[in-house]
């Protein structure tokens with residue numbers, strides 16, 4: 001199996017792969033996809049970083065795209081079990097990416113957070129449910145999830161589930177699966193208990209074994225920089241002009257903030273473009289194209305707009321503002337370190353963003369290391385070295401940084417709407433914050 005054409009995937013799935021600019025299937029995809037498309041069970045010995053998510057996501061999406069099914073409330077047709085919230089988020093993100101040209105409804109459930117929005121999503125109807133075992137059982141026991149309509153069951157990172165003590169939960173979940181189903185089972189290692197579990201779960205499986213590579217998130221070097229709000233911009237300029245940033249996505253919490261920041265960078269001689277929900281589809285595409293083709297080095301994005309961004313070679317993700325939702329952090333940093341490359345994720349954290357940082361650390365289950373060379377910004381000395389473009393305003397014009405601040409339509413209730421407002425905005429030069437915005441943007 002050398003090409004994606006040979007896999008005979010339906011057009012919308014094929015198109016998503018082309019959007020991703022994947023050229024050839026990875027070994028696990030080449031071995032798993034044809035068998036899974038035929039409805040066979042699969043026993044895959046593979047780690048994250050090998051392309052295993054697409055190995056199970058592509059045949060599943062292919063199946064869902066071939067025959068229209070109503071998204072039934074609380075009765076998923078596909079269940080993907082993952083050991084950690086972080087992995088569950090990554091998997092759901094991959095289904096969103098590979099399923100972007102299909103009408104497929106997804107839900108994500110994991111513990112440690114309120115179940116309210118998860119239950120709401122399940123009630124709306126769901127094709128694909130990505131879940132961690134504890135919360136799944138919890139919601140099953142409460143009657144929010146029934147598995148009797150399940151067609152495909154995926155167990156990801158089975159050995160990690162074992163290490164984390166999920167085996168009893170797994171056994172309970174497996175006992176509720178319908179007999180008629182396809183099962184795809186992935187594990188990095190095969191200790192005896194996992195082999196036994198796989199025998200119970202799988203029928204005449206195709207066994208696939210690939211050499212592990214390191215995980216995508218493991219390849220991302222994460223660092224936090226503690227800064228004052230006023231120092232964020234000079235610090236960003238210093239980082240972008242230090243010489244080791246090839247291509248960066250800078251995340252801003254608000255659309256207005258993204259515009260203003262892109263404009264300020266452009267004025268400093270750094271080629272930048274803004275992308276957010278207030279831009280037309282055409283303007284977004286132009287900004288992305290300019291970024292993809294290296295005409296602009298920095299893309300300033302909001303979370304919602306960034307979901308579809310999948311560009312290889314992004315060396316840095318910089319969280320200019322920390323996200324309000326900790327899950328967004330995982331989505332954001334996953335924009336770098338793609339396709340086996342290394343990446344750096346830097347997060348600015350002001351004293352009033354400490355709470356968000358704690359929530360992120362809780363979610364990812366680790367402390368984000370503090371940047372070792374957290375030097376002070378040198379605003380006046382910072383002379384941009386990279387991609388200084390005498391013609392930078394034109395770079396901004398190419399669908400890039402808008403020269404006017406975004407206006408918020410009254411009915412804009414999207415998650416990336418300009419809320420929450422920056423806390424404790426300090427007044428400078430006696431100007432009202434709104435007047436100052438006008439001056440600076």
Ligand code: AMP
Pocket residue numbers: 021022023024025026029047048049050051052053054216337338339340
């Ligand atoms: P995974 O093992 O599923 O976590 O995938 C690791 C990384 O490989 C992800 O960033 C994917 O976007 C990328 N990837 C998956 N399949 C391919 C492919 N066929 N060609 C290039 N990159 C891929």
